[in-house]
Amino acid sequence: MSADLDQNPSPADIAERERENQERKAREDAEQAQLPYKWTQTIRDVEVTAPIPSNIKGRDLDVVLAKNKIRVAIKGQEPLIEGDFPHAILVDESSWTLETTPTPPGKEITIHLDKVNKVEWWPHVVTTAPKIDVTKITPENSSLSDLDGPTRAMVEKMMYDQRQKEMGGPSSDEQRKMELLKKFQAEHPEMDFSNAKMG
Template sequence: MSKNLEAYDSALLGIIQHEGEILKFLDVVLGFLYRRTDFYRVMKSRDDKLGFPPGVAAKMLLNMFKKYDDLTRKDDEEREKIMQKKQHQEYAVPPPAKIVEISLETNTTLSTTESPKRQCNVNGNPTPVETNEESKPQQMSATSTRDKEPDPNNPPPSKRQDDEDDPELAAKQKVFQANPESYNGAVRDNYSWSQSITDVDIRIQIPNYIVKGRDVKVDIEKKRVKVSHKTDSGSWTEIVNGDLPWEINKEESMWTLVPKEHVHINLEKREERWWEAVLTTEEKISVRKIDASRPMTDLDDEAQAKIEEMMYNEQQKRMGKPTSQEQKVQHILRDAWNAEGSPFKGQPFDPTKINMDQGGVVTINNQEEPMKL
């Protein structure tokens, strides 16, 4: 989080302490936008000077939520990685007398000819092992994959290892990941960009005398973005003009002006994939050093409902309470308790006396004959 945002912490902390609840705090913030800004104003034509196009304000709120939700998920993953690394270090060293065999997998893509299988003795010195006929198909398989076209999102192991071992690249991406405006993206000379699996946000710097939308021209095409602004003399100058590496949904993409600061462009990706750059002319990032997790809001309603149910059941188990499925079973048993023909009719409901499996077969405890509902 940037220091500029932290400067408002004391004021915001005072508000939330006074209100006492997150919901009331959000009501204060959004109420301010309603009373004192044109945030909720909808533009009915291009000539309107106030407000946003339909749906833009809501998408801005959702993007802000997703940005900090992604940061939270990343913090959790970093803590988990640190714990796993500590545990791995405790058990990483094998016993001194153990012989470790290093072999090449048949589905590994190699950029050079494979070497024979080797063994390491207890002193750590490699001992060559004679190759046999079984190793030949392995070498042929590795050789045949060298002519395939490389996948930028799935580089060969040699390149992947080089990326992971590049301290300069890792340091750069760490700085980018710490900035919400370049999260999963990068900071360039006059713009920054961030991304999720479904969209890209670009923030292009503008002079502080640009305060109106008519002083900016933004042209968004399927694979190209062009941004210009007026100069002091009234002429136009380009600040961004380049090709995108992948196609976007032009109709679903939009831009807004933050006066005196930047032009914010939101691009919806046509394909769900991670971009190595936002413009083909810029330096590429390593997609293996970004946060590739997907927020739950990106999933469909059915998937979200299942995840929420799993989280609820896990919480119920920790509290020693029945899960959602167990609650359904108890509800069915309660309805059948006083049904006609029930041996428990007229008695207080006691779930410990009966059990019901997933097939709907009810067994009376201490009884041999099960009954079917």
């Protein structure tokens, strides 16, 4: 009986979960707003931008992009970003540029980080920064269609499993096991499966 309740949450449970999600999102947004940079990601890469005083030139910057760490600073000042990545990057495919911004007038450093693992969302740019909840990321369909077949299938499976988990349903692997067990039961009616455990 209790299993049915878990799979069919009441309107009050759904409202409570939605309220908790909104509070978590507001907290997450506030934490991210405190960072000296802004960042976005796709399944393939991470884009980081940070405002820089307009009198600064590229040679005044100290930028280090390594496989597992980053440092972005104006020479002689505290770093804007420094620390270890949560996952490795492809250094040769990653880059940075310093551009003039019209509004507000000034400059901005843009850092492009190419992920090694193209099926992993990053919870933060550096491990010392506050995390975002990667389970709430919904990639655009256009980004999914850019992926090659096996990668796209894996991402779609991960998204399906995440949705099933949120609704209290079985993951695709659990469904496959149940289907195999049903098929085996049909082929072997003489066997007793009453105490069979899924695992």
